[in-house]
Amino acid sequence: MTVAESTYSGATSSVKTRYQGKRHRLDRPELLAPAGNLEKLKFAIHYGADAVYIGGQKYGLRSNAGNFSFEEMREGVEFANRYGAKVFVATNIYAHNEDIGGLEEYLRNLEEVGISAIIVADPIIIETAARVAPKLEAHLSTQQSTLNWQAVQFWKEEGLPRVVLARETSFEEIAEIKKHVDIEIEAFIHGAMCSSFSGRCVLSNHFTDRDSNRGGCSQSCRWKYDLFVDDMPMYPEGEDQFTMGSKDLCMIEYLPELIDVGVDSFKIEGRMKSIHYVATVVNVYRQAIDSYFEDPENFVLKQEWLDEIFKAANRPLNTGFFLDTPGAEDHIYEPEDKPAPYDFAGVVLEYNEETGIAVVQQRNYFKLGQEVEFVGPGGRFFKQTITQMTDDKGQELDAARHPLQRIHIRTLAPVEPMDMLRKLMIKK
Structure with missing residues (x-):
């Protein structure tokens, strides 16, 4: 059994011939990488990212990442420009009343340092950006849980050039969206998945008083728990405790299908991940994308790419919601050996x-x-x-x-x- 077969057991091969529609907007898909700090930004771009997404010191969902000052953003933009790459900033919180103060100045500063786009979920941030920082594109965040073409059409009519689809979107649903709406579609194709719908989790709020949707997620699903039935522990004392995190997403095997169905931006998750993780994953997808466009009819998934992916893997891998709805086998219930040795x-x-x-x-x-x-x-x-x-x-x-x-x-x-x-x- 190959690495691909062991990784994607249960995935059907019929997807490979299902989506042969006309592509929209971009000549080839953008490779979009995470950058938790300035050094990671430089490595992501150096190893082949067309664009990176970062967090500022406000309004993002990764408050514990090494978020950027405006001076660091400026340096990052200058570095990206030398490679012909772009820098996006996540401003994807759901804002409470107290979060709105200072928003206009923050958005103006993003525009002034040369940020290309913001990734945003809250309508008031979208509206404010259009009014005070018109050079900033607004890309709809996956936090909006957009799954159908009518919703995508709505956001297009609101003036957004790109929608980041919900992670629960399937190949069939992407094909239907691209059939009806001429807009850039961004989709997560690699990295951690959330156990709750589109990241809308409140476990962290209840357990730690840290708001997941305002940047404070404590990743409660990755904790170890004691599991009881009728007040009796299911695991004997001394055995590993129960966890409930999901396996990680990896779509390298389905790169041609992602291109054929019309995904315009391939997004890698991981602003909290290491330089090694970001550079390795970007390096593999860069090689695969370039190899495909050199000769689409004879594209072959190389074993060395799969080997490299596993050297950076933090958890077991699967295909998320692209092929079918994940089941019990797609979650992690017990501590497992680290895939990356x-x-x-x-x-x-x-x-x-x-x-x-x-x-x-x-x-x-x-x-x-x-x-x-x-x-x-x-x-x-x-x-x-x-x-x-x-x-x-x-x-x-x-x-x-x-x-x-x-x-x-x-x-x-x-x-x-x-x-x-x-x-x-x-x-x-």
Whole structure:
């Protein structure tokens, strides 16, 4: 059984021939990546994202992410412009009365620093942006739970150029929407799913007094719980506790179907995820999209792409609602082994072609004699064993122990700045 077969067991192959409609608006789908901070923004774009979505310090649903100041946004926009990429800002809370103060100034500042679009759910934020910051596009957030073409048509008539569909939307429903409405459609194609409908959860509110729909989600569904029946525990003392989070979404196997059905923007979830996660997932989807458009009739899903996806996976994967309604098997009820047996170990800062020495900034402990992988944009990849390491003073090292330490390593092949170093996790 292949990785794809084991990952997508139960998925039907008939979807591959069902959606051959005319595409709308964009020449090819946009690859939209999350960026929880400025460094992640740069890595996402460097590894192939056409656009990134970030959070500011107000009005977003990830209050615990490394959200951007306006100066950081400006720097991010300047970096994106060098790659021909765009920056979107999530302003997707459901606003209470006390949230409205300062909204006009905030939106004007977003427009002034060069943000291309806001992702928004609340109508008052949409209306305010149109009035005070007309250069900002407004993309309807998935938080609006848009599932049908009439609702999409409504938002088009309100002047929105793009709708981010509810994560519960199927291939059939997307095809029907694109049949009736000429508008850009954005859909999540990879990352964490929510156990509640379109993220409209109140568990966090009740358990921790943190409002999920105002940026405070405590991810209560990922907690461990004791499960009781008639006041009797179902699990003996000492056994793993019950969890109820959903498996993660991965649609890399169905890339041609996503294109054929007319999805204009492929959205990756994960503003709270690591640099390694964001760069790896973006790198794979970038290669797959480009490969498809080079020769659509002979597109082949490569095993190495699947292997890379699993090296960044946080949880078991499935296809969400695209093919059918998820069942009990699509949720996580007990703690599971981490699918990704690799850790992010370092980032290449510079490389000397004459000596073959790379300077790597340490991000995780690694040591002499350990096998590592170097990964770069476009599928550049090789393995090697570390046989010698020194610090900036030329002193021999047996391990890279200190965070952000500069480590000099002789590499078996050329590397480039922003290439990543990863290591195989050693189970204790």
